[in-house]
Amino acid sequence: MNISRRRGAVLAMSVAAVLGGLTACSSSSNHGARAPSTGNGSSASSASGGTPSAAASGGGGGGGGTYTIWDPYPQFDNSSDWVKLLQSCGSQAGVTVKRTGFDTTDLTTKVLLAAQQGNAPDVLIVDNPVVSTLADGGVLTDTTATKLDTSSIQPNILAAGQLDGKTYGVPIGANTLALYYNKNVLDAAGVDPTTVKDWSSLTTALQKIKAAGKKGITFSAIGTEEGSFQFLPWFWGSGANLTNLSSSQAVSALSLWTDWLKNGLAPNSVINNTQTTSWQEFASGDFGFGENGTWQLANAQKAGFPYGIISIPAQNGGGAPVPTGGEFVTIPVQKSTDRYATDEKLVSCLTSADNAYTTDTTLSYVGATKDIQSKQGSSTPALQPWIDAVQNAKGRTSDNLGTKYPKISEQLWKAVQSALSGAQSPQAALSAAQSAAAAATK
Amino acid sequence: MNETTGSALPVSDRGVAGAAENAPATRGRLNRHAMTRQLAAWGFVLPVTVYLLLFYGWPLYRNIDLSLRHYTVRSFVQGGAKFVGLQNYRTIFHDPTFLPALEHTAIFTAASLFFQFSIGMVLALFFFQHFKLARTLRALFLVPWLLPLIVSASTWSWMLNSDSGVVNAALGVVGVGPVHWLTSPTWALTSVTIANIWIGIPFNLVLLHSGLQSISSDVYEAASLDGAGSWKRFWLVTFPLLRPVSAITLLLGLVYTLKVFDIIWIMTRGGPADASTTLATYSYQLGFGTLLPQFDTGAAVGNVLILIALVFGLAYIRAQRKAAA
């Protein structure tokens, strides 16, 4: 191994030289081919011009240069309002913006890899429970270094981006969960949604719906963060706390879901449902209720049946605490600190009241500041229940869980899967989860 | 290393293996002719060797290094992870997920290989006959391969969905109650295995079919003159002649099946309750499946998989040598 490694190094170098030559000549031919075909993404291709590594090497300095932005919105292409907003923020700051959209589950890995190689983007928009992990990894700058202003942000939304008293980003908006209901199904079953105040009245409503030949409720209990996100309102609504997964309250929450499945009030497919799949089930028109998020509002209007929204009830009445969702705009650590000034301009532009309002409307999110929320409330009354929900929502990494949260969450979704699939009783599943989580976070 | 596998070739060829045994004798008196021959020989394999060292050597080295250090997110990004020896391996061996994952890997791989191979063989024999459209139909059998795995795996999970899946709808027509293909601990592993068999059939079909084509028709004529029936002919003539092809097909199949993770990941996420977790998905789950990546233990599981493949590779090479001797 030793010998071959040394030889390998020499070989590697010679190959690097060969490859360098190879790519140099083919990339020049590439430019020739690229020039006429600017129709696809003219703004983006002009952005990087001839030197794709300009952004990576941090050259450019004060005036102009290329700044990279990564976001988890691959559904927006170069012609979308979102990308146009990014471009215009760039030109206001006097720089060119090169933007890449990633699938949200992919983004964490890619950011870690890029940061390891010293190639992190200038601005990163990332799902809120990931912020504390990235911050702990030293990937993100905190606001004392970058002079970002977070004073107008609602504290419960900002909490997800805070770790040990420091703030690592600005929320672009927030979303959360509630129960959508199908008016036709509820009417046919004789259920009045206003009577759903706690778990027992909800279960009664589901039984009536089932008796009327329809399906009760659908949600997402998949073995990923989505599953935990959807279970948390019930978990917290029972009075349980994430520091003790096997409390009797927690068991009662998991038993509620398990019994729904056992009694046919929720479909077996929830075990593998993503929130999208779960929405598709609800959109088929057969279900009375569907637990889903703010972002489905636009789809709900297209569903073809009258719908309504109620907040998720707590066990003994009242609204359950719901988890905040949504992304944070952050500034990853750069080799040269003189980039931060421009980064700060870009972030401020994206999160400024007017722009954030536009973005939140596009994403169907609730604004992170009181101002934006009241503007949304008056222009889109349908959002009002969501605004109320967001004001009462709770960050998943708050309660000072920080980087412990991912480990606890993993055990939580595993327990939900075990109980719903019948592999273990709720009590046994949660006890196992608690001991695994305790071991992982000690 | 050189001594132990000196004459090993993936697919045995008597001429080559036989000549290789003479190699030590000639080694002593390397004349100029032999030298230039060696130079030419290495000239031809040099590009691939360099390529292997550069693009496989580095990741492999990284993977081993990852598994021997304690990595946190911070040390992954900033460097300076502590060397912990085999600590990560001890951790995974004691993890309650490990043994079931190992067991599922064995079942998943064995069942996939068995069915892919036997179905592939039957289909190869079938398409080897002459009939109209045989070629076109055989080409169509390869189409599933063109699909990105995310699409084919999603299509399978769609079809196997407990409530709105077409498979359960079909079962309902014949009066069988719904089966929770992907959501019950008893069925999940079977379901992902079925999907994997489906994906693996084209590979087996192509290789075995080409193997069949290279058996000279004289052999068959001789056998039919002897009055061998078609069943007997297959077992006595075709199958033995196909042995080298079968061996390489099975070995490559094993290597590819051991590392399958996308299909399982998309269909069940290894669940419910780890019921369809294999070593490959377990490794991915550790490394990338949560919000907090654990690259070190993930890499350790990956290396265990590589070790398993290593064992089978060695066994294969030994068997080849025995056959050649």
Place this chain on the structure above:
Amino acid sequence: MARRRWLRTVVGVVLTALMLFPLYWMINVSFTKDNRMRKSPPDLLPVHGTLAGYRAVMHQQLPYLATSLVVALGTVIVTVVLAAPAGYSLAKLRPRGRGALTFLLLIVQMIPAIIMAFGFYAIYLRLGVLNTIPGLIVADSTIAIPFAVLIFTAFMSGIPGELLQAAEIDGAGTLRRFLSVVLPVSRNAVVTVSLFAFLWSWSDFVFASTLDISGHHQPITLGIYHYIGNNNQQWNAIMATAVVASIPAAVLLVLAQRYVAAGVTAGAVKD
């Protein structure tokens, strides 16, 4: 006799239909409206179909298809150029340490793609070839090269030694023998390897998403990204992309298929 042939065709069609049923289902979903996707029981035919998925694809995906084609063909070339000489050497020239090399070729295929991708990312960043088509081609060829060398070795060791000796007596050097004797004889092996290299490169996602995600030219597997929102997936468009993506490749497959005749493993079967 003729009737039996027809019977075989019928059986063949039925088997193919069974095998391709998941594909049909994919096509069905690609025409289905969002709100009917999870209907129970499902629609067997896209009777209430929508062309929304295909409209999206036609507007956005065609450049991706072209890139995929370039990348896949490039992969084929790199694979054959690197693997064929190696196969020849391993089969006929007996370089020392070939046992170790073939063993390595077998084992490296076990390294998880994502780990490979990490390695490539680090190398490419330094070479400045991230987000370029040549970079993606080289990465994609790692999927096929070990397999290709093994197949070439197997095939070429079946080439009769007399053929090469005759050429040697005629004064042909090693390279000449390889180019004018071995390669032409191995046409079928070349086609088979090309086919596999093409298919693997065509459907690669891991390398593309790590090494080409910010590129101007992206393959079709990344085109699918457009339909994966952070909270919502447009399944009819995803499936439509897959359908559209498989058409040109399927045509190529049927055409190339005629050449995959006696070949792949001829050398392995004949002693």
